[in-house]
Amino acid sequence: MIYQTSVFEVLDSTSDALKKLARSNAPEGTVVIAREQSAGKGRLGRSWASPRGGAWFSLLLRPPIAVERAGCTSILIAVSLARALRERWGIPVGVKWPNDLYIENKKLGGILIELSSQAHKIEWLIAGIGVNVNNEIPRETRVPATSLARELGRSVSLEEFFDVALEAIVRDYERFLTEGFEFARRQWQELSILGVGEHVVVCSPPTLGEGLGERSQVLGLSESGKLIVRTAEGLRELTGEEVTLKV
Numbered sequence: 268m269i270y271q272t273s274v275f276e277v278l279d280s281t282s283d284a285l286k287k288l289a290r291s292n293a294p295e296g297t298v299v300i301a302r303e304q305s306a307g308k309g310r311l312g313r314s315w316a317s318p319r320g321g322a323w324f325s326l327l328l329r330p331p332i333a334v335e336r337a338g339c340t341s342i343l344i345a346v347s348l349a350r351a352l353r354e355r356w357g358i359p360v361g362v363k364w365p366n367d368l369y370i371e372n373k374k375l376g377g378i379l380i381e382l383s384s385q386a387h388k389i390e391w392l393i394a395g396i397g398v399n400v401n402n403e404i405p406r407e408t409r410v411p412a413t414s415l416a417r418e419l420g421r422s423v424s425l426e427e428f429f430d431v432a433l434e435a436i437v438r439d440y441e442r443f444l445t446e447g448f449e450f451a452r453r454q455w456q457e458l459s460i461l462g463v464g465e466h467v468v469v470c471s472p473p474t475l476g477e478g479l480g481e482r483s484q485v486l487g488l489s490e491s492g493k494l495i496v497r498t499a500e501g502l503r504e505l506t507g508e509e510v511t512l513k514v
């Protein structure tokens with residue numbers, strides 16, 4: 268797959284812009300980048316602060332997989348990015364299920380998957396990816412945030428960031444299509460900040476108030492990217508749309 272980028276100064280959301288292109292048959296590998304987003308989106312209707320200097324981009328994929336396995340793609344991309352950033356910049360990036368990039372206990376970036384499907388098959392899938400690079404770090408986020416520049420003590424070329432990130436994602440996506448999910452699942456286990464056996468609080472619905480939620484133990488990742496946990500009632504497989512996790 269060859270990726271092709273278009274760069275815009277300001278968009279409300281790169282994912283919304285790419286959605287329009289996806290609906291008019293844009294090919295897999297189409298990438299939309301914005302220097303700044305005026306209405307960046309997180310999951311579950313949350314907003315994503317996207318000032319200049321950050322990496323705000325969306326990638327169009329058309330994976331020939333059942334919609335039930337869409338969760339594999341956010342894991343795949345998170346793991347791919349974490350590994351690429353570790354390799355290129357030597358920083359200890361970890362992943363938090365389902366879609367976050369962390370450095371220690373600070374959030375570096377996140378991924379938002381949106382898709383359209385027909386008869387259980389994915390028509391298009393948009394991976395919206397936001398990573399704090401040289402931008403001012405937003406305050407008052409749910410968890411403390413950090414940026415690549417803050418961690419390195421210097422700014423980073425955004426052009427280089429996009430090359431490193433997109434090459435890694437495309438390479439791992441192609442590997443996923445030929446080999447399946449197992450390699451990414453193994454890498455996830457090495458990079459996950461939620462170790463097997465650890466306890467988390469599962470909030471479902473995800474908007475459940477502070478102090479509520481079910482204490483559960485992480486058992487691992489399913490073949491379709493769901494998080495397997497043991498709750499008081501037994502085993503559950505969680506999808507990112509259903510829950511938020513508190514560590």
Ligand code: BT5
Binds near residue numbers: 317366394
């Ligand atoms: C995410 O959501 O982590 C997915 C973020 C995806 C953003 C990209 S940017 C390109 C593309 N176009 C879009 O419109 N979106 C995608 P979630 O797990 O729901 O996290 C959202 C929460 O993170 C917010 O409620 C804030 O508390 C916090 N947050 C907002 N902006 C942040 C930032 N720049 N860095 C760290 N945390 C942030």
